Amino acid sequence: EPEVTQTPSHQVTQMGQEVILRCVPISNHLYFYWYRQILGQKVEFLVSFYNNEISEKSEIFDDQFSVERPDGSNFTLKIRSTKLEDSAMYFCASSLAPRGPSGNTIYFGEGSWLTVV
Amino acid sequence: QKEVEQNSGPLSVPEGAIASLNCTYSDRGSQSFFWYRQYSGKSPELIMSIYSNGDKEDGRFTAQLNKASQYVSLLIRDSQPSDSATYLCAVKNSGYSTLTFGKGTMLLVSP
Numbered sequence: 001e002p003e004v005t006q007t008p009s010h011q012v013t014q015m016g017q018e019v020i021l022r023c024v025p026i027s028n029h030l031y032f033y034w035y036r037q038i039l040g041q042k043v044e045f046l047v048s049f050y051n052n053e054i055s056e057k058s059e060i061f062d063d064q065f066s067v068e069r070p071d072g073s074n075f076t077l078k079i080r081s082t083k084l085e086d087s088a089m090y091f092c093a094s095s096l097a098p099r100g101p102s103g104n105t106i107y108f109g110e111g112s113w114l115t116v117v
Numbered sequence: 118q119k120e121v122e123q124n125s126g127p128l129s130v131p132e133g134a135i136a137s138l139n140c141t142y143s144d145r146g147s148q149s150f151f152w153y154r155q156y157s158g159k160s161p162e163l164i165m166s167i168y169s170n171g172d173k174e175d176g177r178f179t180a181q182l183n184k185a186s187q188y189v190s191l192l193i194r195d196s197q198p199s200d201s202a203t204y205l206c207a208v209k210n211s212g213y214s215t216l217t218f219g220k221g222t223m224l225l226v227s228p
Contacts, residue, residue, distance in 0.1 A: 031214055043161060043205065043218040056215055091160055095214070104149060104209065106216055108160040 002026040004109035006092050012115045013082055021077045021112045023092030032075045033093040033106060034067065036060070043091070049075065082116045089113050119144045121208050123219035131227055136193040138222050140206030143187070149209040150182055152191045154202045155221065161205055165191065196226045 005024045013019050025032050034046040047057045049067055064086075066078045075094075079086055092109040120143040130136045138152075149168055153161035167173045167180040167189065179192040189208075193200055203221040210217070 033215065035216075042220045043207075043216075045215045045217070048214050050214075056213060058215075089158075089160075104214070105151070105163060105166055107163065108153075111160045113158075 002028075004092055004094055004107055006090075006109040006112050008112055009110065010113045010115070012117060015084060015116055016081055019079045019082055019114060021079075021090050021092070021114070023075045023077075023109055024073050025075055025092065025094035026107060027073075029094035029096050029107075031055075031095045031097065032067075032069070033095075034077045035091045035093060035108070036088040037091065037111075038085075038088045046077075046090075079114075082114075084116050087114060087116045119147075119208070119210060119217045121206055121217050121219035123204075123206050123222045125220055126223040127225045128222055129225045129227065130196050132196060132198060134196050134226075136196045136200070136224055136226070138191040138193070138204050138206075138224065140189045140191075140219055141187055142189070142206075142208045142217075144208070144210050144217075145184075145187065147184075147187075147208045147210050150180070150189045151207040151209070151216065152178075152180060152189075153205040153207060153218075154200075155205055156202045161207075161218075164204075193224075196224075198226050198228050200224060201226045 032049045037043045047061045089111045095106045152164045165180040167182045177194045181190045205221045206219040207216040
């Protein structure tokens with residue numbers, strides 16, 4: 001069964017450093033997302049991406065964050081100048097379509113656990 | 118502010134029993150509703166989606182939607198210890214492609 005894959009599974013970084021989290025969405029999917037989950041809290045939306053541009057973003061997704069689709073398969077989340085409060089599980093996700101009863105289901109990768117020390 | 122509310126639990130049921138998980142949402146424009154299962158430290162795994170009022174059954178799982186009451190539920194029949202996890206209710210609003218999650222209900226199924 002097709003799946004969303006993410007790397008790394010776990011990364012420890014020093015405060016102030018830049019981090020890039022990588023994702024390979026499901027191959028025929030057109031919409032890509034990043035969500036995060038701080039330990040013990042709810043899953044929160046960060047950003048959605050379609051046709052090589054951001055389609056929606058949350059208040060969390062400020063200038064510290066950026067996303068890119070550098071080639072036909074990868075989708076990346078860059079976090080600049082990391083802070084302690086950026087420590088969380090970051091989930092990449094994808095869907096075939098954004099809305100409607102057909103194809104809008106969002107499938108999640110296994111996550112990248114980011115620890116900022 | 119779009120809100121999705123769930124009882125955090127834990128909901129404890131014996132093996133073989135029916136587990137009933139509930140969720141309410143604030144945005145009447147919500148169109149699509151999902152239940153995800155999340156094991157500790159793992160990613161959300163889709164269990165069910167529902168779009169229309171009424172019941173939708175898939176194996177041991179039944180999702181129920183009542184848009185007038187802004188309420189969605191998940192029933193798990195013949196609960197197994199392997200069902201022990203946190204169940205996340207997620208709602209997609211019209212005009213948006215993104216999901217709003219509840220905090221999840223922890224389900225514990227005892228052998």
